[in-house]
Amino acid sequence: MRPFAARATVLFLSAALLTACSSEPGDKGGDNAKEPAIGTIPKLLSAADLSYPLDGYAATAEQRRKLDHAQSRVTTACMARFGFTYTLPQVPSSGRSSNEGHYGLTDAAAAARYGYTPNRGVAPPAKPIAPKLSASGELALNGPDYKGAQPMSLEESEAKDSGKTLGGKKVPIGGCIREGYLKIYAPKKGAVDVMFVTNMGMDAFSRAHDDSRVSAAIKAWSDCMAEKGYKTDDPVSPQQDLGLDANTYGSPRAIAAARQDIACKERANLVGIWYTVETAYQKRNMEQNAEALNQAKAELDERLKLAATLAG
Template identity: 30%
Template sequence: MATTGSAALVVTALGALLTGCAGPNHPVASSYPAAAAPTLADISATPSAAVPSAAPTDLSTLRLPIEQYVLTPAENAELTHATWVLAADCIQHHGITFPTPAALTGLRSGSEVPRRYGPADPAAAAKYGYHNPPAPDGNNVPTDNLSSLPTAQRTTVFSCHQDAQTRLTGGATFGSSPIGEQINSRSYTKAADDDRVKAAFTAWSACMKNAGYTYASPIDAYNDPHWQGTSTAGQQEIATAQADIACKQQTNLIGTWYAVDAAYQQQQIHAHQSELDRDRTAEQQQLTAARKALGQSG
């Protein structure tokens, strides 16, 4: 499931460090040791999972265990905007005209569960089928206008941006916990291959067949080539997505999938608790520094 599978929040670091660009009014994050490249523990045991007897009625009330250790899209956007605000003086110092990108708004700050397992909202499916709803702020990408700069200036902007990231992080990994994001991704894959979820897939598939659709799993329905390469959903796609949701509810597929997914996450959290606690501290330091920078910029 290309866009809903891992729900990972990827932040790309830009350029090489450029020293000497910090302005006197810029906050400096507390020094924090950078984490080594995280490696997930190899746990062979299959965790038990408390699967609900009935399909959940409000997915927004469900939270995956790892969500307390990774940043939300809204928090990542906040960090990104603060980084550009901090980089502005450095960029201007080098005589480069590059406007500070506007803050992205309307990004999610709540549970990721409603989007993680494919279409789940009948009203959204009636509009978008398997397509994603329009992104907040259209398709605005903060670095769209970088391509208009000469190569040397673009490199300097990247360097100023990296310097600003470093001042926010104090040397820690920028953005969300790397090991938290790995756990988030791996648990989805492990759950989809779990016998309990596979049995739910089989029940869902039979339900879909009775409705006139042939798919082995909702992942196959989501990745149907017929939906690819179009900007909007056609009637066939919408009808399929609506049947998909109805069968998920009838078979309690999401309730099962979520419970097993959460169980695998909890297993990995227990194995990596100290690393996750360390990363969560670093995340909070970054957010504090970012909010201070954004407050000063106002």
């Protein structure tokens, strides 16, 4: 299984700011070693419109856009404090469903037309271009080299000294980029890791992949693919196994494989089984981490309120 790609859209450079250890939903011992009951399994193929139990605790795409915008405004204000005009580049939305591709290729029409081509007819968002800055501007934006532990809240950051000043003003540890991030995502000590909900979802996805019921469905899909000469056991990212690369994702050979991929997922009901099992693991994680999850939701609501005050 290739690494699971986090679905959350993240503001340009923000991921590098998260240096704390992520909260874990729990180990795989005890009750977590048992496979959860799942009930009736629906027949499913497309993953684009699926919803999950954790969705209510995570920011929507629109909410993430608002948080990104708020973070950018805080960073801009911080840079202005040091005499620099700067706008943090934003990563445009791809316009696709956040769940599309969660179980690999599941859109029959797109498979028949585009094969494994990324974005499937939607132009990829342009890469943001960061404004050029002087050495002093770079110092304000990114902060000086700092040997101590990085502050994990704005409260902690404001109490520490980076050892550098510009125009008589103290440069924050991690610079204005980190100040903008911490003001939106961790203004006070003791905040739940901003990746906590995402990590719970990733944990459920991983456990579901290893679940015997999903493993059996993946094998059924793989056996179905083999009937047409395609040797792969990776339903999410089979391109490498199929001998495809960026230049051949939309080739006739790729389209033929993609159509078989779709047919085999439908025959094995891979999406229906995986989705049902993953949902069960999410629910169990939620029960075991209810207090932290409720705190994460409360903090998300506070972030959104703050972002609303910074809108403009």
